[in-house]
Amino acid sequence: MRASQWIPWVFVVLWSTGFTGAKLGLPYCGPFTFLAMRMGLTLLCFAGLIAALRPAWPTAAQMRSQWISGGMLHGGYLGCLFAAIKLGVPAGLAALIMGLQPLLTALLSMALGEQRFRPRQWLGMALGLAGASLVIAGSKGVSFGGGAGAAFVIGGLVLITGGTLFQKYRGGGANPIAGAFHQYLSAFAVTGILALLFERGQTVAWSGPFVFALAWSVLMLSVLAILLLMRMLREGDVSQVAAYLYLVPGLTAVQAWLLFDERLSALAMGGIVLAAAGVALVLRGGKPRAAAERIDSIKG
Structure with a gap:
C-alpha cells in the first residue's frame, strides 16, 4: 500500500483521540489554558524541526x-470544542460536530463553484451523516449543555469548515513544516489571549493523566496529525478528505468503550458500519466533477 493510501x-x-484526550486532560485545567500550553509546546517542536530541516521560509502572503x-x-475551532466539553457538552455532541462538517464542506465547495458531486457520492455523504448520527444516538445522546454550550458547538463547526476550505484553496x-509553525503561532496568540481574559488566576492541577493528555495532544495531534492533514489537503480533494471524518464518531465511541467503559449499543455499532460504507462510496466515486483548471491552478 502506498503512503498516500x-x-x-x-x-x-489520531484525530479521533482528540476527544478522549480532552476528556482526560480538562478536569485538571481550563480549556484555553490547556490549549495555550499545547500550542506553545507545539511551536517549540516545529521550531526544532525548522532548525534541523531548514525548509523554505514562506513569503509574507x-x-x-x-x-x-x-x-x-x-x-478558534479547538477553543470552541474544548470550552463546550468543559461546560458539560458530552463527547457524542463533539463527535456530531465532526459528523456534520463533511456535508457542510461539500455544500460550500459547490456554492464556491469548485466542484460538483456525482449521485453516488451524494449517497455516500448521506450515509456517512446517518451513520455518525446513529453512533451518537446509540451512545450518550445529544445535549447542548445550555446556551453557551450550543454557541460554542456552532462556532466550532463554522470555524473548522471555514478553516479547512481556506487551507485547501488559499493556504497552499x-x-x-514552516506553514504549520505560522499556523500555531497564530493559534498560540488566540488561545493565549483567551486564557488571559477568562482563566487568569486559575491553577493547573499537575498529574499523570494531565501530563499524558498534554504530551499526546502535542506530539500525536498537533504535530503528526496536522502534518498528515496538510499533505492530504494538498494532494487530494477537500470533500474526499472531509469524508474520512465521518469515521471519527465511531472511533471515538470505541475509544470511550476501551478507556472509560462506555458500552457500545447495537445502534452505535450499526452506525459505525453505515459511516464506513458512506466513506467508501464517496471515495470510490472518483474525483468529483470540478472546475478542473481552476483547482489545478490553485494547487499549483
Whole structure:
C-alpha cells in the first residue's frame, strides 16, 4: 500500500483521540489554558524541526494565509470544542460536530463553484451523516449543555469548515513544516489571549493523566496529525478528505468503550458500519466533477 493510501487512515485514528484526550486532560485545567500550553509546546517542536530541516521560509502572503487558517483551525475551532466539553457538552455532541462538517464542506465547495458531486457520492455523504448520527444516538445522546454550550458547538463547526476550505484553496504554496509553525503561532496568540481574559488566576492541577493528555495532544495531534492533514489537503480533494471524518464518531465511541467503559449499543455499532460504507462510496466515486483548471491552478 502506498503512503498516500494509508495516510488518511492514520490521520483519522489520531484525530479521533482528540476527544478522549480532552476528556482526560480538562478536569485538571481550563480549556484555553490547556490549549495555550499545547500550542506553545507545539511551536517549540516545529521550531526544532525548522532548525534541523531548514525548509523554505514562506513569503509574507503565505504567512498571512497560514495565520488565518491556523487561527480558525487550531485556535478558534479547538477553543470552541474544548470550552463546550468543559461546560458539560458530552463527547457524542463533539463527535456530531465532526459528523456534520463533511456535508457542510461539500455544500460550500459547490456554492464556491469548485466542484460538483456525482449521485453516488451524494449517497455516500448521506450515509456517512446517518451513520455518525446513529453512533451518537446509540451512545450518550445529544445535549447542548445550555446556551453557551450550543454557541460554542456552532462556532466550532463554522470555524473548522471555514478553516479547512481556506487551507485547501488559499493556504497552499508554503512548506508544510514552516506553514504549520505560522499556523500555531497564530493559534498560540488566540488561545493565549483567551486564557488571559477568562482563566487568569486559575491553577493547573499537575498529574499523570494531565501530563499524558498534554504530551499526546502535542506530539500525536498537533504535530503528526496536522502534518498528515496538510499533505492530504494538498494532494487530494477537500470533500474526499472531509469524508474520512465521518469515521471519527465511531472511533471515538470505541475509544470511550476501551478507556472509560462506555458500552457500545447495537445502534452505535450499526452506525459505525453505515459511516464506513458512506466513506467508501464517496471515495470510490472518483474525483468529483470540478472546475478542473481552476483547482489545478490553485494547487499549483
